[in-house]
Every structure is written in C-alpha cells, then in structure tokens.
Amino acid sequence: MAKAVSHPLFARIYPRINAFAEAHGSIEHRREMLAGAHGRVVEIGAGTGANFTHYPPEVEQVVAVEPEPRLRALAEQAATEAAVPVEVWAGRAEELPLDDDSFDVAVYSLVLCTIADVPGALTEAKRVLKPGGELRFYEHVRSERPRFFRMQRLLNPLWGLLGGGCRLTCDTERAIQEAGFTVTEIRRFDFLINGRANPASPSIIGTARLST
Numbered sequence: 634m635a636k637a638v639s640h641p642l643f644a645r646i647y648p649r650i651n652a653f654a655e656a657h658g659s660i661e662h663r664r665e666m667l668a669g670a671h672g673r674v675v676e677i678g679a680g681t682g683a684n685f686t687h688y689p690p691e692v693e694q695v696v697a698v699e700p701e702p703r704l705r706a707l708a709e710q711a712a713t714e715a716a717v718p719v720e721v722w723a724g725r726a727e728e729l730p731l732d733d734d735s736f737d738v739a740v741y742s743l744v745l746c747t748i749a750d751v752p753g754a755l756t757e758a759k760r761v762l763k764p765g766g767e768l769r770f771y772e773h774v775r776s777e778r779p780r781f782f783r784m785q786r787l788l789n790p791l792w793g794l795l796g797g798g799c800r801l802t803c804d805t806e807r808a809i810q811e812a813g814f815t816v817t818e819i820r821r822f823d824f825l826i827n828g829r830a831n832p833a834s835p836s837i838i839g840t841a842r843l844s845t
C-alpha cells in the first residue's frame with residue numbers, strides 16, 4: 634500500500650493559493666503545458682485537480698495520482714467536471730501504482746519542487762511511459778540570478794514548512810535531463826504577480842521526451 638503524504642496545513646491552504654495564482658495567470662500556464670497532449674495521460678501529484686478542465690480532447694483518459702487525502706478528495710470532485718475522462722488514484726510519485734509502458738504522457742505541474750526523491754519519481758515516470766512517451770512540466774525553479782537564488786535558499790526552510798515540503802531552489806530542467814529525458818521545448822519566464830517577483834517567480838513550462 635502507498636505511504637500517505639499528509640500535510641494538513643498545506644492541504645487546507647493550497648486551494649486558496651491556487652485560486653490566487655489562477656486569478657493572476659496560472660490558468661494560461663496550465664493550458665500552455667497541456668496543449669497537444671494526447672492518448673493516455675498520467676498526472677502525478679494532481680493536487681485539487683486544477684488541470685482537469687484544461688486537457689485537450691485528444692486526451693483519451695487521465696489517471697491522476699495524489700497522495701494527500703484532503704487534496705485527493707478535491708481532485709475526485711474536480712474529476713466529475715473534467716473535460717476528459719479522469720480517474721483519481723492514491724499513490725506516490727516514487728512508487729506509481731501503474732503498469733509499465735502504459736501511458737503516452739506524464740504530467741508534473743508544480744510538483745517536482747515538493748517530491749522528496751525527484752530522481753526516483755522520474756525513474757517511475759520513465760517506467761510507466763511508452764517508448765517515445767513525453768513529459769509535460771510546469772514548475773517554479775531556482776533563480777539564475779545569484780542574489781535572488783541566495784534569497785530563495787534562505788527562505789527554503791520556512792517555505793517548506795508552509796508549503797508541504799516545497800523547495801524554491803530546484804534545478805528541474807537538469808533533473809529531467811539527468812533522468813534520461815531529452816528536453817525538446819522549454820520556456821523560461823518570471824511568473825510576476827501584480828507585476829512583482831515573488832520567491833517562486835522563476836518558472837519553466839516545457840516538454841521532454843523518452844527516446845524510442
């Protein structure tokens with residue numbers, strides 16, 4: 634049985650954080666990440682199911698895996714209003730309860746910053762993807778500006794406590810490449826809120842592929 638991931642405080646506040654981010658542009662980021670996705674999709678760490686209404690019609694089915702019970706319940710509710718068929722399962726990224734070679738696309742949005750064992754999670758994504766399968770990602774990452782990066786590093790302990798283990802200083806593009814994926818598209822941008830940077834502003838949206 635999957636180990637539960639329980640962050641009661643974060644699970645309570647995340648729906649409000651997400652609504653705030655969506656009011657300031659993250660809906661467009663989610664759509665950009667999912668444009669062109671097709672076939673069978675696994676969404677890892679689906680949270681409240683905020684992506685579910687943005688899947689294009691070429692997606693046949695989404696299996697969404699979420700370990701946090703409160704968030705998973707919200708995702709189950711969101712699945713009833715999804716644009717495509719969605720099943721919500723309990724499970725962790727590092728130990729997906731899914732068959733080998735069974736998905737066309739794996740989606741991570743705002744989740745690789747929180748998963749404790751990122752290489753283990755990406756190895757699992759490789760296992761469940763079909764040859765030639767792709768990863769879609771939308772993540773906040775470490776800043777490339779040294780002063781901003783130092784500030785992110787200083788904030789990490791408090792940020793992690795409030796953010797369910799989230800880290801501000803992840804080099805996610807490198808982690809994806811080191812796991813054996815080829816990054817085929819990436820857009821770097823600062824997700825400014827009301828024109829201002831915040832510790833999680835530096836962001837990436839992109840696609841990576843497994844070789845066939």
Ligand SMILES: C[S@@+](CC[C@H](N)C(=O)[O-])C[C@H]1O[C@@H](n2cnc3c(N)ncnc32)[C@H](O)[C@@H]1O
Nearest residue numbers: 638678679680683701725726742743744747748
């Ligand atoms: C910031 S939320 C993002 C949720 C959602 N992906 C989104 O785009 O709104 C981080 C999510 O990662 C999940 N998470 C944390 N550790 C995880 C793990 N080991 N495996 C899978 N999901 C995990 C949390 O429960 C939470 O739902």
